[in-house]
Amino acid sequence: MLRIGLTGGMGAGKSTVARILTELGAVLVDSDAIAREVVAPGTEGLAALVDAFGADILAADGSLDRPALAARAFATDEARATLNGITHPLVGKRTAELIAAAPADGIVVQDIPLLVENGLGPFMNLVVVVMADVETRVHRLETFRGISRDDALARIQAQATDDQRRAAGDVLLDNSGEPEELEPQVRELWERRLVPFERNLRERTRPVRGDVRLAEPDPTWAAQAQRLIARLAVACGDKAIRIDHIGSTSVPGLPAKDVIDIQITVADLGVADALREPLEAAGYPRLDITTDDSKPGTDPALWAKRIHVNADPGRAANVHVRVDGWPGQRFALAFRDWLRADAAAREEYLEVKRKAEAAAAGLNDPAAIEAYLAVKTPWFEAVYPRVLAANGDTD
Template sequence: MVRIGVTGGIASGKTLVADELAGLGAIVIDADVLARQVVQPGTTGLAEIVLRFGSEVLQPDGSLDRARLGDVVFRDDRARADLNAIVHPRVRAEATRLEEASPAGAVVVHVIPLLVETGQQNSFDGVIVVDVPEETQVERLMRRNGLTRQQAHDRLNSQVSRQERLAAADWVVDNAGAPERTRRLVGDLWDGALANLRKAVSGD
């Protein structure tokens, strides 16, 4: 098994890269997807969030109001740490379960937005960083999530710097251009460095 970590700043395009890797044959385990699953209504994760942050972070239907919770945690380091302490262990446990169920020779890609923040950069056979300029992140967040510029910057500032993230990279995928260019870069990486890594791990 080859284990690859994929990370990048918020709105950098991790999903585009992960989807392309999946299409090429990788098994993708996305921490963002798991983070939503572990706080669904009826889960202990959501119950702990309500206990910590109050019922005002719930939608009328009892599901988590992610936008409201985001307004709290992205401007309060302690609140964000408390939320991470609830969500991250559950996400890691589910990611481990999914990885252990993967075939022995698989390329397993873990998409982890906070990979560097949580010190996991040395836990993989290689790390791909999806990179765009910070202003591109801000513009995408404002357009995609309907955020103000200040809210977008709050979310960027809650993560490590672009320089720290790039320092953890074995490979960088520049996603500042057209999606077709990004897909081509991912394909080149799959056929080149990742193919060599697969051979090295398998002993071929």
């Protein structure tokens, strides 16, 4: 199943997005609703809270008096830790139960207000953030929830900033305008990204890629790569020695194909093969193809690697799994650092990329990629010694 993390600041319209996605067929797992459910009358959660904080946290009808609980639970760090120690495991257990009950081909939307604050993005296949400017959010909180302006601003300021949400979000939905402007965005997201992403994940296939074309430098490429790296780190666990953003998109200011390249460094090819299942389950199907990236004067066997791609049709990415210390692993990092440090090298490489782009024009994949690489490969072989020298690598 596909797991989507949905978040947004107070008043941004997250609940509206959750409702639309549910109407389209998503399975909603609402963390706020779960938090209320696990401390409802008659639950072990409520009983544990009473044991910890006393019976006066109960209302007259036996339900939880939340202001009374807050007065006690947030009085000290120790009391807050006690509260979290009771409720967090129960919320986690119930969340896991609801996700496990979802269909294998389901799209599960986890509505988590504090997703960014709690660093939960790496555990999702995709993070959707609902955005709205502060004044719009304050107006909604005043109008629809009866919250005073000062209180609304205080609550907003206590949450993650818009910049933090942008860095964490794979998809940003703009809800600063009229209510009817939001639904078309959500429907397009569902039809063009979420549904095909779920299918690719389930079938372990790669998305169809478009023309081989250079794009202008995107200042968000680095943040996008970091989100991928965080998810890959979860999938790999301790099997990854390091995970790096490599390739042209890792070089600020350099035009590139809009494809993020990531390198996972492992101890040996046996580990690379052992990672096939966890990477595919996480949404990175492996391509069973043979590549020869070797350079003159080196042992071709030491350039072997495994290649995975991102199943997300909205974010093309190649994941290269290479052995620590082998020439290909070292060259990928050295080449990136060489380009970052040398403006003349960047210009030289860009000229080669432009020629490769022209060679691939009008062709379909895989012929386009073959034509593109046919231009670039001889240049890579020629600059290999220069890159090693610049990096102080004499091997």
